[in-house]
Amino acid sequence: MEKEIYIIRHCEAVGQPYEANLTKRGLHQANHLADFYSKIKIDQIISSPFLRAIQSIEPTSNEKKIDIVLDDRLSERMLSSIDLPDWLDKLEATFEDMELKFDGGESSQEATNRAISVIDEIIKSEKKSTIVVTHGNLMSLILKQFNEEFGFENWKKLSNPDIYLLKFKNNEFDCERLWQDC
Template identity: 85%
Template sequence: MEKEIYLIRHCEAEGQPFEANLTKRGSKQAKQLSDFFSKIKVDQIISSPFLRAIQSIEPTSNEKNIDIDLDERLSERKLSSTDLPDWLEKLEATFEDMELKFDGGESSQEATNRAISVIDEIIKSENQITIIVTHGNLMSLIIKQFNKEFGFENWKSLSNPDIFLLKCKDNEFDCERLWEVE
């Protein structure tokens, strides 16, 4: 059976904290996501527990009458527990060296492993079509797992929201971007 996994980066938010709300524009984008999925059959929705991720998919969840399953493994990646003034350069380095890890942070490989464990469970499940809502960096790492060319510049070009479709059939994977950037 072919599996379809819609990877969604959350809509525009007021900030990075766990409890950051969507902006007014982000709330409109969440409605646009609901419109996007209106004619697509969905079996399950799994989201990062961060408020901005949940709020991004709530209109779709309500429209389809499907509960949102929260999964910590889809949480924002923690680059470091200390403030990094040059965080962008540090992040870029973690795309090149998947094992690179900063003080109190998580390596790209560690983040990839936790995210891919969610993908593996979906592939083994009975559900055919799943929506995953996560964050840009983690979504990029998931895509990189299936497309080695996907890197830092691709991450920089992501929008809020963004949607990629990961298809799996007979252990063959295909990933394509679906969201039309405004």
């Protein structure tokens, strides 16, 4: 059975905390996502429990009358529990060394493993078409799993929101960017 997995990076938000809301522009983007999906058949929606991820997909959920399933494995990756003034350099290093880990943080490999466990469950399920809503770093790590050349520079080019489609058929996959920023 062919599977389509739409991986979405959340819309523009006011910040990084768990409870950060979407901006006014982000709310507009969420409605634009609903328009984007209006003619696409979707069987399920799985989202990070972070508020900005939920708010990003609520209009689509409401229009499609599909409940949003929250999954902690799609949560934002924590690079470190301490403030890292050079966090961007540190993040780049974690794309090169997947096992690199900072104080109280999660390695790229650990984050990849939890995210890919969601993707694996989707592939094994009876659902054909799934929306997965997550965060930029985790989205990049998922995509890197299917295209090892997807790296830090690709992460920097992601928009809020962004959409990539992973298609699986006969144990092969194809990955394509779908979103055109509005």
